[in-house]
Amino acid sequence: MKTNRIERALALADTTKNLVIESGAINKIDTVFRKEFAASSAIVIADTNTYAAAGDAVYSALEGAGINIEAPFIFPGTPRLHADLERVTELKAHLNSHQAIPVAVGSGTINDITKFACTQLRRPYMIVATAASMDGYTSFGASISHAGFKKNVPCTAPRAVLADLEVLGNAPDEMITWGYGDLLSKVIAGADWILADELEIEQIDQDAWSMVMDPLPEWVSNPEGVKEKDPKVISNVLEGLVVTGLAMQVAKSSRVAAGSDHIIGHLWEMEELTTNKGEHIPHGLFIGVGTVVAAALYDVLLQYDLAELDIKQASSSWKSFEQVANEVNKIFDQPYMIEQALEECRAKYINQQVLEDRLQLLKDRWYRIKKRLKTQLMSAGELQDRLRRAGAMTSPSGFGVNASALRKYYLQGLRVRNRYTILDLLDETGLLENTLNKILTGDGFWAGIEP
Numbered sequence: 497m498k499t500n501r502i503e504r505a506l507a508l509a510d511t512t513k514n515l516v517i518e519s520g521a522i523n524k525i526d527t528v529f530r531k532e533f534a535a536s537s538a539i540v541i542a543d544t545n546t547y548a549a550a551g552d553a554v555y556s557a558l559e560g561a562g563i564n565i566e567a568p569f570i571f572p573g574t575p576r577l578h579a580d581l582e583r584v585t586e587l588k589a590h591l592n593s594h595q596a597i598p599v600a601v602g603s604g605t606i607n608d609i610t611k612f613a614c615t616q617l618r619r620p621y622m623i624v625a626t627a628a629s630m631d632g633y634t635s636f637g638a639s640i641s642h643a644g645f646k647k648n649v650p651c652t653a654p655r656a657v658l659a660d661l662e663v664l665g666n667a668p669d670e671m672i673t674w675g676y677g678d679l680l681s682k683v684i685a686g687a688d689w690i691l692a693d694e695l696e697i698e699q700i701d702q703d704a705w706s707m708v709m710d711p712l713p714e715w716v717s718n719p720e721g722v723k724e725k726d727p728k729v730i731s732n733v734l735e736g737l738v739v740t741g742l743a744m745q746v747a748k749s750s751r752v753a754a755g756s757d758h759i760i761g762h763l764w765e766m767e768e769l770t771t772n773k774g775e776h777i778p779h780g781l782f783i784g785v786g787t788v789v790a791a792a793l794y795d796v797l798l799q800y801d802l803a804e805l806d807i808k809q810a811s812s813s814w815k816s817f818e819q820v821a822n823e824v825n826k827i828f829d830q831p832y833m834i835e836q837a838l839e840e841c842r843a844k845y846i847n848q849q850v851l852e853d854r855l856q857l858l859k860d861r862w863y864r865i866k867k868r869l870k871t872q873l874m875s876a877g878e879l880q881d882r883l884r885r886a887g888a889m890t891s892p893s894g895f896g897v898n899a900s901a902l903r904k905y906y907l908q909g910l911r912v913r914n915r916y917t918i919l920d921l922l923d924e925t926g927l928l929e930n931t932l933n934k935i936l937t938g939d940g941f942w943a944g945i946e947p
């Protein structure tokens with residue numbers, strides 16, 4: 497069943513054509529390489545850590561199989577390597593001196609640097625995953641920072657992905673918990689997509705949806721296995737993360753992977769919030785917490801009876817774009833964030849007539865929407881419990897966010913991106929403030945959280 501699922505996903509995806517997840521997969525690297533790149537020569541890209549983890553074995557396997565191979569290109573692994581523009585430029589300059597196909601060996605950072613460099617050089621590449629840590633392996637974007645600003649830039653996904661379960665099992669213990677959080681977020685991404693679909697804003701792509709949402713319950717079913725690094729669970733989590741990227745290729749959108757969970761998590765990532773001990777926090781931990789934060793909104797939404805919504809009242813308190821712009825200036829500090837949020841808000845701003853039509857749809861379809869959401873969702877408490885059992889971070893207090901700061905992040909999440917989510921629905925119905933009060937005060941889910 498699993499093999500069928502992967503084959504079907506590969507047949508639909510437009511860039512990634514080869515995916516091997518198994519124990520001893522590195523022994524197949526020459527077969528995969530020759531199938532995808534014929535007689536091209538190869539070059540291993542890694543940092544000192546990932547080279548030790550698998551780069552050396554990959555190099556030997558390619559060389560031993562008689563494939564022409566350049567000397568490996570190895571970034572320093574300490575201090576922690578960042579996916580920034582300088583690194584991309586460095587790699588590009590090196591790759592320009594030959595035509596070898598990059599075989600990246602690593603996880604998020606190495607993959608992003610190689611993906612971006614190869615996109616600019618119009619050269620295909622493949623990745624050997626060293627950890628089940630995030631959902632970016634097969635996505636068509638790379639997260640690159642430049643001048644202190646992290647941006648997701650459109651890129652060409654890898655032609656092939658190879659994941660050796662022994663290598664994944666030897667990754668630092670916590671990395672699988674990051675991947676688990678990133679995977680769990682698809683629960684919310686799906687719920688937000690249901691809203692956008694029902695309100696005729698962004699239709700669900702059925703292929704991409706089934707690729708991710710059908711197997712999702714199985715992929716996330718064993719948080720204890722994540723903590724224990726059970727090989728079957730590692731394989732499931734990696735499959736989920738990689739197939740999510742393939743689904744993005746199918747839908748030509750990251751919608752299937754990212755909703756309000758990623759939008760909120762990304763705000764913390766941009767601010768580079770750290771643990772209370774000052775430690776760096778990786779993508780998947782922020783996203784796992786972002787998932788619980790977004791789920792708390794759904795817990796409250798499901799208590800409302802929107803079939804009884806007063807459309808005139810909601811419409812009469814609808815903000816003008818000028819009022820939105822004022823709010824944006826108030827809730828963001830950094831000029832580049834204000835600029836970005838204004839652009840996104842302008843793109844998604846609707847007038848009162850469009851609003852009223854949308855609210856009418858919401859009213860008419862509420863019971864069906866509610867039913868679909870209930871099938872898709874888990875409660876904030878359930879999601880938080882799974883993260884806890886997996887050994888991941890479970891609360892924004894883990895990186896210094898208290899209840900009043902959390903309110904600000906909810907409001908920023910509404911304004912920072914032109915992607916319809918539960919935050920927009922609550923804003924458009926006029927229920928956002930009431931919902932945030934229910935979450936952040938009294939016996940609300942996040943009431944009284946303190947770092």
Ligand SMILES: [Zn+2]
Nearest residue numbers: 630631678783
């Ligand atoms: Zn992610």
